Amino acid sequence: MTVALKCEQVAKKIVKASPGAVIAADSTAIVVKSESLYQVAEFLKNTPALGFDYLANLTAVDYLDYFEVVYNLVSLQHNHSLVLKTRCRDRDKPAVPSVVSLWRSADFQEREIYDLMGIVFDGHPNLKRLLLWEGFVGHPLRRDYL
Amino acid sequence: MEIEKYSMTPLNEIDAAEGLRISSLMAASQHPIPDPDSWLDEEISRNVLVTTVDYVLDWARSRSIFPLMFGLACCAFEMIGTAASRFDISRFGMDIFRWSPRQADLMIVAGTLTWKMAPAVKLVYEQMPEPKWVIAMGQCSISGGPFKESYSVVPGINRIIPVDVYVPGCPPRPESLLYGITKIHQKIVKESIKRA
Amino acid sequence: MAIRTEPFILNMGPQHPSTHGVFRMRVTLDGEVVVDLEPVIGYLHRGIEKLGETRTYTQIIPLTDRLDYVASMTNNFAYVLAVEKLAGIEIPERAEYLRIIMAETMRISSHLMAVGFFLNDLGAMMTPVLYMWREREKLLDLYEMVCGQRLTYNYMRIGGVSQDVPEEFMPAMKKWVAEMPRFIDEYDQLLAQNEILLARTKGVCILPRDTAINIAASGPVLRASGVKWDLRKADPYSIYARFDFEVPVGTVGDNYDRYWVRMQEARQSIRILEQAIAQLPEGEVCAKVPHLLRPPVGEVYGHIEAPKGELGFYLVSDNSIAPYRFHIRPPTLINLTALKDMVIGWKVADLIITFGSIDVCLGEIDR
Numbered sequence: 001m002t003v004a005l006k007c008e009q010v011a012k013k014i015v016k017a018s019p020g021a022v023i024a025a026d027s028t029a030i031v032v033k034s035e036s037l038y039q040v041a042e043f044l045k046n047t048p049a050l051g052f053d054y055l056a057n058l059t060a061v062d063y064l065d066y067f068e069v070v071y072n073l074v075s076l077q078h079n080h081s082l083v084l085k086t087r088c089r090d091r092d093k094p095a096v097p098s099v100v101s102l103w104r105s106a107d108f109q110e111r112e113i114y115d116l117m118g119i120v121f122d123g124h125p126n127l128k129r130l131l132l133w134e135g136f137v138g139h140p141l142r143r144d145y146l
Numbered sequence: 147m148e149i150e151k152y153s154m155t156p157l158n159e160i161d162a163a164e165g166l167r168i169s170s171l172m173a174a175s176q177h178p179i180p181d182p183d184s185w186l187d188e189e190i191s192r193n194v195l196v197t198t199v200d201y202v203l204d205w206a207r208s209r210s211i212f213p214l215m216f217g218l219a220c221c222a223f224e225m226i227g228t229a230a231s232r233f234d235i236s237r238f239g240m241d242i243f244r245w246s247p248r249q250a251d252l253m254i255v256a257g258t259l260t261w262k263m264a265p266a267v268k269l270v271y272e273q274m275p276e277p278k279w280v281i282a283m284g285q286c287s288i289s290g291g292p293f294k295e296s297y298s299v300v301p302g303i304n305r306i307i308p309v310d311v312y313v314p315g316c317p318p319r320p321e322s323l324l325y326g327i328t329k330i331h332q333k334i335v336k337e338s339i340k341r342a
Numbered sequence: 343m344a345i346r347t348e349p350f351i352l353n354m355g356p357q358h359p360s361t362h363g364v365f366r367m368r369v370t371l372d373g374e375v376v377v378d379l380e381p382v383i384g385y386l387h388r389g390i391e392k393l394g395e396t397r398t399y400t401q402i403i404p405l406t407d408r409l410d411y412v413a414s415m416t417n418n419f420a421y422v423l424a425v426e427k428l429a430g431i432e433i434p435e436r437a438e439y440l441r442i443i444m445a446e447t448m449r450i451s452s453h454l455m456a457v458g459f460f461l462n463d464l465g466a467m468m469t470p471v472l473y474m475w476r477e478r479e480k481l482l483d484l485y486e487m488v489c490g491q492r493l494t495y496n497y498m499r500i501g502g503v504s505q506d507v508p509e510e511f512m513p514a515m516k517k518w519v520a521e522m523p524r525f526i527d528e529y530d531q532l533l534a535q536n537e538i539l540l541a542r543t544k545g546v547c548i549l550p551r552d553t554a555i556n557i558a559a560s561g562p563v564l565r566a567s568g569v570k571w572d573l574r575k576a577d578p579y580s581i582y583a584r585f586d587f588e589v590p591v592g593t594v595g596d597n598y599d600r601y602w603v604r605m606q607e608a609r610q611s612i613r614i615l616e617q618a619i620a621q622l623p624e625g626e627v628c629a630k631v632p633h634l635l636r637p638p639v640g641e642v643y644g645h646i647e648a649p650k651g652e653l654g655f656y657l658v659s660d661n662s663i664a665p666y667r668f669h670i671r672p673p674t675l676i677n678l679t680a681l682k683d684m685v686i687g688w689k690v691a692d693l694i695i696t697f698g699s700i701d702v703c704l705g706e707i708d709r
Contacts (some may be wrong), residue, residue, distance in 0.1 A: 026643065054558050057643060057656060073705060076569065083643070088277075104553075105559075107557075107679050108675055132168075133164060133167030133384070134158075134161040134165035135166060136161065136169075140298075157368075219386055219704070227479075230475045232479050235481050258386060262384050263356060285547055293388040293390070296390075297392070306491075
């Protein structure tokens, strides 16, 4: 069985490595600041005891006050999983660091989130629309798109 | 990206040009094209004489149509099922599904049409030589289907090309598609009478 | 006098004989050798995720059918499992067994289709497809007996399945399962030692193990590269823990391994089917669930091992009748990230068959 790790314990390890990164850690997920997302992701991937080498799912949700980007991470060797989240409060130009250099599965998924939600991923090599055409006005999956 | 340096036009210009084509087609297709259904008028067949040669030519033409393989989504699988060995479509003379529009005369549009794909469909339709016919197979090509309210789905292919026969269903059974094809046969024969 | 050559870009456009749907690739070629590749998708983008936000939980089930239309019931299965995990619903035993029977028959049908169209791309025209279509037609008759539809079934419900199977179903299913090993052996005998197949697929377009894990490949593409990761064993859902079956794993990760893994998986599915049919209990087929289900506030990521890979649904609920966010994790879009790595340095003909061996379904990529 894939064990979902206890977020409080993992949060303590993250705080030792990059202090001040974790905003909250409840029973479902760990929420980190978007500026320190890359360091936390690198720590989670490279620490042998955690070893999260498989990014199963990358998605974004539009709660009207903020955007939340959700990463579902899995470790194939230890067979455990974790949910990592980050938030972005800017509505006009939301930006989050990209994790493509760590997990290449983020390539198409980040492009799709840019296309449908409008969140820009800094550091992505080829950020352009994936599913809709150039010249489409707006980002359809936002809650305020009609 | 390495692909950029081998292109004569930069890639983002190609993408922007495609986007302009799509937006202009979307703006120009606000109303459906009227269906060419004058062949249904019963008066014609009784008042007009037609030569035997014309009738035989059109009968032969209807019994050996070359369909164009244009499966877009789920209905494509029922179209392949119609062409497979159980609901054999070759007994109607339509064995060879052509891939090139220049060699086909019937276009069966099976599946959802989106605005991004619409210029390609219009281009393929215009590349087919006359006489040509179109079957709209499945709810998505008749009216947009279950995705009608979506922001990127064309509400029926009759916005961009004229349709001769509509085959409803989601997806239609192979028997329904074969019935639609027999209607096309009737149309082809009756059209010669109308033209004469 | 030296000849000067320069690469050029070929557009394999959305309407193409071998692209398995409306898929477009911009391929940079130096002669026949592929130098670079860019996939362009979105020609079937129907906005299912946005439509899901305005439909009730039960009304989304027919929309999920249209995702991977070759194996529709597995999409239903994944979605219904995710909602039941969110709302904490228990389902009756008979419904569990019926779901497993449907899911495994869909797996066999999808793998046979994948292999058939893979061979179509190799040049065997339609013969393997028509052979494998023969078995699929018998299976579609069985499905028609159960739910009345041949392609988009809408059979599973939140809490079980929509209706019980009629009396004629079980004997017909037992007969089909008893005949299948002979047919799979027949295909294997025709194909596995075929010289042309071996020459064109052995050692061609290899996907290394580390790349496969980094791009989060799943399904037969991941297992062919040597990674033993199958969600039915690693994170068992429904009642898969009760069945005895093996997970075939390839060695090298070339096109032949991807073909071989699919044929072996079809054989293992028959093993599961025999056990499930033998153990099928009596009872109800659907739990009592309110018509307008209101799950508690929360989120869930439910995933299953679909024939094409890991199909996941991410649902966020705010205690109303429609989900707040409905996201689909498509296995084939993420497997497609590897296409560029696999084909650089090979020829155009190899590109076509590698694309066929990944086994994409455009309905799922574009949603």
